[in-house]
Amino acid sequence: MKIRVLTLFPKMFDAMSESIIGRAIKNGTLDFEAVDIREYSADKKHFKCDDAPYGGGAGMVMCVQPIYDCINAVDPNHEYKRIYMSPKGETFTDKTARRLAECDNLLILCGHYEGVDERAIELCIDEEISVGDYVLSGGEIAAMAVIDASARFVDGVLGSALSHEDESFANGYLEYPQYTRPPEFMGLKVPEVLLSGDHKEVDKFRREQSKQITRARRADLLDSID
Ligand code: SAH
DSSP: OEEEEEESOGGGGGGGGSHHHHHHHHTTSSEEEEEEGGGGOSOTTTOOOEEOOTTOOSSOEEOHHHHHHHHHHHOTTOOSEEEEEEEEEEEOOHHHHHHHHTOSEEEEEOOBTTOBOHHHHHHHOSEEEESSSSOOSBSHHHHHHHHHHHHTTSTTSSSSTTTTTSSTTTTSSOOOOOOOSOSEETTEEOOGGGGSOOHHHHHHHHHHHHHHHHHHHOHHHHTTOO
């Protein structure tokens, strides 16, 4: 999977070199690059990329020209799924992550300040995605969440292909609680059944725990399970 993130703050994506995603980039499963929009500014003196909003109001708006030129340089033939991170977008879920993992090429535009000139969205963007009902100061952290969650569904990114089929949301339920050594800590014991070696009983216990925790915390999820 090829991913290009367009941002005014490419250094924020240094964090992508760590852990599971970092390993996938190193071994070539993911081809990732953060592209600096500033380099595409027509203003070759100050590389200005934002300006005051028409109609007035607080803050600055990212200009359409550098974004338009940057997107067309990275993706001249529109071979990428082009996403704009935005609180006004469709809310990102496990389902969205699975759908995006099917894309060979993903381009993600990160806004900053008050956002981007609407014409950049109109001219260049296929889809707007939000990570939740709150406002971040920029799209970078949102983009990292989208990339991380989607890349987990790309073959070869997770160590074991099974690991995401067992997790929260995969089958509509939240995941059961996990335990590891030691068997007892500060008087708290690991449930006996998990030490029993009886896989059938372990599965049954985990399924019940999954249902219980989903009912208690996210009853809304149960409505969509058939
Ligand atoms: N003025 C805008 C918010 C701009 S926040 C509004 O009220 O709708 C600056 C940038 O952060 C946005 O352009 C977007 O790229 C990103 N951003 C903020 N909140 C986000 C969210 N919940 N999901 C995805 N991106 C978000």
